[in-house]
Amino acid sequence: MKYSIGESLKLLPKHLNANTISAGTLAAIFGCTGPALIIIGGAKDAGLSMEQTIYWLFAVYFFGALIGLYLALKYRQPIVGAYSIPGAVLVAAGLQHYSLSEISGAYFVAGVIVFILGISGxxxxxxRWIPVPIVMAMIVGAMIRFGTGMITSLQGAPIIAGAAIVVYLFSSRFIKKIPPILSAFVVGVVLAALMGGFQSSGMDAGLSLPQILLPSFSIDAIVSVGIPLALLVIGAENAQAIGVLMAEGYKPPINSMTVWSGIGGMITSFFGAHNANIAGPMTAICSSKEAGDNKDGRYGAVVVNAVLFGGFGIIAGVAVPFVTALPGALVSTVSGLAMIGVLVSSLQASFSERRFQIGAFFSLVIAMSGVSFYGISSPFWALIGGVLVSLIIEKTDFDSFKSEIKVNEVTNIDSVI
Known part of the structure; x- marks a missing residue:
């Protein structure tokens, strides 16, 4: 359902509370640390200049924030805009073989592909034809690394990670007015500061205004980077975000999310940046119970995230050295704690009913494996594999599922813009 953006803004103040503010802030911290390092490292390996790196960061953070802000206010759902993390890994490798102008042309084509798939519906x-248990199992498999990362962080930084987990557990039990994830993060930051856990990023700070880059088009770059990037945006980020929102009881505007992810990709290509689109992990944080019990108000977390994310993009040259100094163990631990609700609800949705159990299992293990074929990451193949397995050995489940779709299909088509 669509809403007036003006009306959503009027209602926003009552939805800005400790839960939505902390969830939006934590999602921004997650998005501005590890993922930013992937871009910075890839740009450095490709020999990009400091200015080109900052333009890349500006585009994905600023326009990603605008996409999330628009969709959150239009649909009053916690749909977060950012960029494709596996896409950043893909294009960082592609930059070794193509010029920035050529690869920007591939980015533009990827955006066009995503846009066409969205606008066509x-x-x-x-x-809608992929069974919910299979989608939910993919979410668990793709995001379980956040849960395991929380535990493995105990090995590298037992005091910081352990204290954050303990504070989270006791806050959940005894302190109801303060979000436990916020308490855990604050204690972790204080301990990291006292123990000298903050590290210099080694990147000089400075402001730089973004400049327009005109893409050029290379068939090789489009085939090698553009098409796989489009599939990553749809099969990894968008699919994760859609699944997460479904797990939390929302009816995500699938076509609209895809259309705006395509528009984001076309715009960012003119800054030498790979794609601004819907963010799976950050949507998970802002749509979880950590963002408050009122599901209708969780879009407030996205607004907070968008302000911080967009601000990070504008001052990327200054902000990156400071944000990336956060200890990796702390970021991993807090991210894992923030994902608990999403992982639990997704597991319940995957295996609580008798249908599609084998398909859901295959979807789970494929996504957990992290395999990548033809440059496309495991979440996409998890959906394909889960559906194929169910079609082969759970045909009766699909027959009943088809009947339900035919009943609901006429009322569930969302408009795109």
Whole structure:
């Protein structure tokens, strides 16, 4: 359902509370640390200048924030805009073989592909034909690394990670007025500061105004980078975000999310940046119970995140050295704690009913494996594999599922813009 953006803004103050503010802030911290390092490292390996790196960061953070802000206010759902993390890994490798102008042309084509799939409504129809247990199992498999990362952080930084986990548990039990994830993060930051856990990023700070880059088009770059990037945006980030929102009881505007992810990709290509689109992990944080019990108000977390994310993009040259100094163990631990609700609800949705159990299992293990074929990451293949397995050995489940779709399909098509 669409809403007036003006009306959503009027209602926003009552939805800005400790829960939404802390969830939005934590999602921004997650998005501005590890993922930023992937871009910075990839740009450095490709020989990009400091200015080109900052333009890249500006585009994905600023326009990603605008996408999330628009969709959150339009639909009053916690849909977070950012960029494709596996896409950043893909294009960092591609930059070794193509010029920045050529690879920017591939980015533009990727955006066009995503846009066409969204505006045609094809993505919405496809996603409606994928059984929910298989989607939810993919979410668990793709995001379980956040849970395991919380535990493995205990090995590298037992005091910081352990204290954050203990504070989270006791806050959940005894302190109801303060979000436990916020308490855990604050204690972790204080301990890291006292123990000298903050590290210099080694990157000089400075402001730089973004400049327009005109893409050029290379068939090789489009085939090697553009098409796989489009599939990553749809099959990894968007699919994760859609699944997370479904797990939390929302009816995500699938076509609209895809259309705006395509528009984001076309715009960012003119700054030498790979794609601004819907963010799976950050949507998980802002849509979880950590963002408050009122599901209708969780979009406030996205507004907070968008302000911080967009601000990070504008002052990327100054902000990156400071934000990336946060201890990795603390970021991993807090991210894992923030994902608990999403992982639990997704597991319940995956295996609580008798249908599609084998398909859901295959979807889970494929996504957990982290395999990548033809440059496309495991979440996409998890959906494909789960559906194929169910079609082969759970045909009766699909027969009943088709009947339900035919009943609901006429009332569930979302408009795109």
């Amino acid at each position: 094809l993505i919405g129809k496809v996603m």
